[in-house]
Amino acid sequence: MTSECKLQDYLSVGRDHESRSADMMVSILEFRAKEKDREVHNRLLKELVFRYSAAERELMELNQLKNKFLGIAAHDLRNPLVSIRGFAELLLNGDLGPVEDDQKEFLALIHSASQDMLRLVNDLLDVSVIESGRLSMQIQEADLKSLLENRLKIIQVTADAKNIAIRASLDPVPSCRIDTNRIGQVVDNLIGNALKFSPAGSEITVGLQEVGGRLRVSVADQGPGLTPEDQAKLFGDFQRLSAQPTGGEKSTGLGLAIVKKIVEAHGGRVEVQGEPGRGSTFSFEIPLENVHA
Ligand SMILES: Nc1ncnc2c1ncn2[C@@H]1O[C@H](COP(=O)(O)OP(=O)(O)OP(=O)(O)O)[C@@H](O)[C@H]1O
Ligand SMILES: [Mg+2]
Structure with missing residues (x-):
């Protein structure tokens, strides 16, 4: 090997060594930069x-x-609303003396307006009580089938008036x-909605089954159904969505929010299925066990 070759070898080893050191320096700097980044990121x-x-x-x-x-x-x-409704009722029934027909018409308006306001105020009170965690429940042994049958008897009057069949x-x-009062409220809300948003001539089916330790x-219903956007908002407070009442009923958008909270307070859950134009099915399940007073 010539001395020129030896020198080249020596230089190339030197260069390799330098470049390895330079790589190492870069890696250390990169590591430090990343560590700094991580610190900043964590902060x-x-x-x-x-x-x-x-x-x-x-x-x-x-x-x-x-x-x-x-x-x-x-x-x-x-309390003032209960009094207004009560006095309107007394006057309407003629308990405080004879009333002319046109006076009766206005008294009936006062009566129905105070009734609507009372319902709204009760719903607001429910939301406030439930959301603040002060919902005290009167838990007792009950037969859900009889509860549903009783509620259906009362609701039948509204169904007949709207020409909607209930099966x-x-x-x-x-x-x-x-x-029982709270679950009755849930049932009234769900069947009430089905009646409120369904067209005349349609049918509503109410079912009760035991499914794996739950009722x-x-x-x-055969009403307008629900869009995916509606489904996402249904259980929030004051949600009035695409479906409109078909008989001029009141719609505040609080019913389903209350339904969800009552069912969950029983350790259960609410579900909904429905597509636009294909009706909706609202259901709730409550466990047979684990509901404590
Ligand atoms: N069965 C149903 N079919 C189609 N849309 C429904 C049905 N039930 C509820 N909705 C839609 O969801 C909205 C919220 O229902 P929710 O029961 O909370 O309120 P509401 O019935 O309008 O008023 P409230 O129950 O307070 O009197 C309704 O306004 C309606 O647009
Ligand atoms: Mg409702």
Whole structure:
């Protein structure tokens, strides 16, 4: 090997060594930069989590305040409204003396307006009580089939007035532990909605079955059905969606929010199925066990 070759070898080894050192330096710098990035990233993440929890806490406090005011307002409005409705009823029935026909017409308007307002105020009170976690339930042993049959008898009058047929398919089921008033409210809301949003001449099917340790109540209608956007909003407060009442009924958009909260307070869940133009089926399930007073 010539001395020139030796020199070239020496230089190339030197270059290799230099380039390896340079690579190492780059890697170390990259690692440090990444570490710095990670530090900055972690600091930002911590800051974000902190701000998010503070905003969430503030929102919860504001929501509690809203519920408190809602509760006070609804509660204080209820008694005067009950009196207005009661006095209108007395006058209408002629209990306080004879009333002319045209006076009766206005009294009937006062009576029905106070009735509507009372219903709204009761719904607001329910939302406030349920959301603030103060819903106390009177749990007792009950037969859900008889409860449904009783509710259907009362609702039949409205169904006849709207020319809507109600078909009941109720299996005999074991007794369950529920708050009968609250579950009655759920049933009234679901069948009430089916009647409210369905056209004359259609049919509603109310079902009751036992499904794997749970009782399932379903209300299927042939109304306008639900778009996916509607389905996403159904159970929120004050949600009036695409379906409109078919008989001029009132629509506040609170019924389903209350339904969901009552069913969940029983350890159950609410479900909905429906496509636009193909009717809707609302159902709820409550467990046969585990409902405590
Ligand atoms: N069976 C149904 N078919 C089609 N749309 C429905 C049905 N039930 C509810 N909806 C839609 O969901 C909305 C919310 O229902 P929800 O029961 O909460 O309120 P509401 O019936 O309008 O008023 P409220 O129950 O407070 O008197 C309704 O306004 C309606 O647009
Ligand atoms: Mg409703």
